[in-house]
Amino acid sequence: MSLRNAVMAALLDGGASGYDLAKTFDAAVANFWICTPQQLYRELDRMEADGLITARTVEQQRRPNKRLFTLTAKGAEELTAFTAQQHKPTAIRDELLVAVLAADHGDLEAVKASIRERRQWAEAKVERYERLRAKLLDGRTEDDFLATAERVGPYLTLLRGLSFERDNVRWCAKSLTVLERRGARLDAPT
Amino acid sequence: MSLRNAVMAALLDGGASGYDLAKTFDAAVANFWICTPQQLYRELDRMEADGLITARTVEQQRRPNKRLFTLTAKGAEELTAFTAQQHKPTAIRDELLVAVLAADHGDLEAVKASIRERRQWAEAKVERYERLRAKLLDGRTEDDFLATAERVGPYLTLLRGLSFERDNVRWCAKSLTVLERRGARLDAPT
DNA sequence: CTGACCTAGTCAACAAGTTGAGTATGTGAG
DNA sequence: CTCACATACTCAACTTGTTGACTAGGTCAG
Numbered sequence: 196m197s198l199r200n201a202v203m204a205a206l207l208d209g210g211a212s213g214y215d216l217a218k219t220f221d222a223a224v225a226n227f228w229i230c231t232p233q234q235l236y237r238e239l240d241r242m243e244a245d246g247l248i249t250a251r252t253v254e255q256q257r258r259p260n261k262r263l264f265t266l267t268a269k270g271a272e273e274l275t276a277f278t279a280q281q282h283k284p285t286a287i288r289d290e291l292l293v294a295v296l297a298a299d300h301g302d303l304e305a306v307k308a309s310i311r312e313r314r315q316w317a318e319a320k321v322e323r324y325e326r327l328r329a330k331l332l333d334g335r336t337e338d339d340f341l342a343t344a345e346r347v348g349p350y351l352t353l354l355r356g357l358s359f360e361r362d363n364v365r366w367c368a369k370s371l372t373v374l375e376r377r378g379a380r381l382d383a384p385t
Numbered sequence: 386m387s388l389r390n391a392v393m394a395a396l397l398d399g400g401a402s403g404y405d406l407a408k409t410f411d412a413a414v415a416n417f418w419i420c421t422p423q424q425l426y427r428e429l430d431r432m433e434a435d436g437l438i439t440a441r442t443v444e445q446q447r448r449p450n451k452r453l454f455t456l457t458a459k460g461a462e463e464l465t466a467f468t469a470q471q472h473k474p475t476a477i478r479d480e481l482l483v484a485v486l487a488a489d490h491g492d493l494e495a496v497k498a499s500i501r502e503r504r505q506w507a508e509a510k511v512e513r514y515e516r517l518r519a520k521l522l523d524g525r526t527e528d529d530f531l532a533t534a535e536r537v538g539p540y541l542t543l544l545r546g547l548s549f550e551r552d553n554v555r556w557c558a559k560s561l562t563v564l565e566r567r568g569a570r571l572d573a574p575t
Numbered sequence: 576c577t578g579a580c581c582t583a584g585t586c587a588a589c590a591a592g593t594t595g596a597g598t599a600t601g602t603g604a605g
Numbered sequence: 606c607t608c609a610c611a612t613a614c615t616c617a618a619c620t621t622g623t624t625g626a627c628t629a630g631g632t633c634a635g
Contacts, residue, residue: 204487211470227482278491290472292417297394301468
């Protein structure tokens with residue numbers, strides 16, 4: 196039920212097609228909600244059926260037609276109702292952590308390789324989020340931005356994604372150090 | 386498919402009943418994987434059918450019988466194979482963030498209340514994880530522990546959970562400040 | 576002029592996660 | 606003596622999320 200709220204929140208910035216959302220989700224929402232295009236299209240159809248959004252077919256030259264979705268009054272209302280609800284806390288739910296938990300009885304080298312790969316991925320995400328942040332700030336200081344911007348929500352959620360990935364980088368580095376030292380100890384015990 | 390790997394990783398410490406797991410998951414695994422008891426029991430049945438674990442019924446005086454599950458050789462093998470796999474990165478997937486994203490067009494007061502509640506929850510988690518950490522360390526320094534412990538996996542995953550919740554606390558505090566200042570500005574614009 | 580990649584989707588099948596209720600016994604507080 | 610709470614589960618229905626394959630036109634490099 197939350198995907199639809201995430202979609203509605205994304206549509207606050209104006210209309211978008213399913214394809215747009217599938218792409219820009221990666222920039223605007225993906226720091227805290229990921230989904231496949233298939234999920235998105237299915238949800239969009241349902242949301243249209245429920246009257247939360249309306250679709251307008253836009254004919255394009257040199258491109259396939261697309262359906263532009265916009266939030267309806269009912270959609271905006273439901274979104275507001277959602278913001279008024281209580282929200283369950285979530286945990287991380289990461290396969291890599293499961294692998295690390297079992298690393299002592301598993302393939303230590305492979306786990307280390309996975310952590311290295313994850314660190315790189317997280318570093319790339321950090322850079323991406325920082326570029327997005329700079330774009331949002333648009334030369335202003337944070338205080339200035341927060342005082343003048345129409346919406347602060349996207350900035351705050353971006354900050355959360357940013358610090359999450361920074362934390363990932365730090366944790367990956369620390370875990371690698373620990374596991375490498377451990378590998379050394381096991382290879383050459385005194 | 387990852388729940389079963391998480392369960393197997395949890396069983397590395399020795400056998401446990403479904404009920405035990407449902408409870409101790411909260412301590413050992415819940416920092417990165419949450420599930421309901423129902424999910425757990427269903428998965429345990431399937432895992433037994435697949436020969437990854439074996440169940441031994443333990444009759445107890447003054448308590449209902451319980452089934453004690455232990456990892457089989459096949460289970461340990463599959464777990465090792467899992468650690469050798471690549472693992473997709475995950476995002477946060479948090480309803481509260483969806484609400485914050487939409488906060489500018491939603492019920493600002495309710496969102497602030499939700500953030501406050503979340504901060505308290507996260508603070509409680511931090512304390513809990515710190516107690517767990519102290520218990521794992523058992524008086525030793527971290528270096529000492531890492532050099533002597535049989536398994537470092539549980540410690541590393543605990544650290545991840547800990548820093549995630551610390552980050553949550555920081556983010557909640559910052560967001561509250563921002564939203565409160567904003568509320569003030571909107572109530573009394575110059 | 577061909578083959579790879581981009582736009583803009585759709586369909587079907589399945590796996591995983593959530594919700595709500597129900598069973599049965601024992602312990603401890605008031 | 607009763608009621609809440611803990612142990613130790615089970616069942617069914619439902620909603621979400623994932624995977625893989627498929628359509629169909631346009632662009633651009635070699």
